Structures are given as structure tokens and as C-alpha cells.
Amino acid sequence: MKFLLSSLLVSLAIVPAISQAETIKLLIQEFAPFTHTDIKTGEIQGALTEKITEILRRAGDNYSISSTSLARGLNSTLNDDNTCLFGFRRTPDRENLYKWVGPLVNDNWVLYGRKMDLRILKNFEDAKPYSIGSYKNAATGVQLSEQGYKIEFASQDEDNPRLLVNGRLNYWIVSESHGMFIAQQQGYANDIVRAIKWKSVELNMLCNVRMDKQRIELYNKINKELDNDGTMEKIMRKYGIK
16 A cells, blocks of 8 residues: 555656646747737737647647747757747758758748839849848848858848838848738838749748657648648638738
8 A cells, every 4th residue: 555655646746747848839930921929919820820739739739839039949949858940941951950840831932122123133043243131040041142142131030121112122032921911010011022033932840859759740740631631721811821
């Protein structure tokens, strides 16, 4: 009896630690309409937010979710167990540092220019002589900079519509949906125009490399189910994403 009581006490002591460890810490960057915080309610919303939380719901996992900067999000996911950051490109320098879920969605990236600018780009390479706005730690900006493009890195992407419209930049490289969302919020939507498409990129969720392999496999399985059963299509229509 004494042995059974001791075993029970040990089991009860272990349960809270396991439960806490199994709570998945989800992180986002402000990247509307895919991931963003509603300014009125403080609720984290967006097309990818809904997809990821549905994946975890179907997997039966508990989670917390919060917004952070790109640099902090990448660092936290790199170092903290059971942590995932979603809505990002799968790049060679990140590949082996994390475990991956996705692709979650395809996102068109474009160059926005000033509407009054009469310059015509026949192909993306024609933009090479001109200043292009990006933001600190952005994979796209870093990649284009390495390819010889004149990338100007702002502290945050939200600075770029103003810099573009005011003539400090010739172009702005950004997700088409996200860029127009920011421009609309700031009142610049009628002042900018899509100059040319760069390419379509896949957005993924990256997780701490120590996360259980079976959990990652389950998340990927459910991710495909959401694409196949029409759930993601409904979510995309809800947020006006083509």
C-alpha cells in the first residue's frame, strides 16, 4: 500500500510538467492578411493563423500564440522547445536549423512602384539599377541583395509605403496581399501600383529542431487534409486572398 501511494504521488507530480511541456508555443510576425493582431480586440487573426490553429486542434494539441519581431521569433524558435514560427519561406540557411510544416500557402511577391512613375519594367532584372525597399532580416531582401539588387533595408516593412510614395525608393519588394494591406491601412493604396511580379513563394511553419518527428509528420498530414477538403480555400476566401 505504501509503495502504491508513493507511485501515485510521483505520477501526480509528473503530470503537470508533461502537460506544460506539450503546450505548443506559436509565434507570428505581423504579416496581414496572413498573420496579424486585430487592433481593436488584440486577437491574433489571419488566414495562416486559422490554418495552423486548425491543424493543432485536429492534432489534439494545446497551444499559446503571440506576436513578435522576425529576429526574436527566429531566435526563440531556434532555442526554445515546442516553439514554432509560421508564415515564412524555407531558405537554405534556415533548412537544417528547424523542422518544417508546409507548404501552407503560395504567396505572390511583387515590386510595387509609384502610380505616377512612367517607368516600365519588361522583366524583373530591369529593376536592378533602382533602389528597392525591404526590411531588416527579410529573406527576400537578403537574397536579392546577394544577387546585386540595390536593396534598402528599413527597420520594419511598414516604413516602405511612405518611403516609396515620397520618392525615397523606386520600388518596394513585398507580398502582393500584405503590401496592399499595409498601403490601405496607411492611406497609400491609390498611390502605388504593381510594377512586376517577382515570383510565387511558399510560406511554411518552422519549428524547434528538437520537436518530436511524429508530431511534425502529423502536422504535415493534417496540413494536406485542409488543402484537400476545401477548408483552406474557405479560409482564403474569407480574407480575400486569391
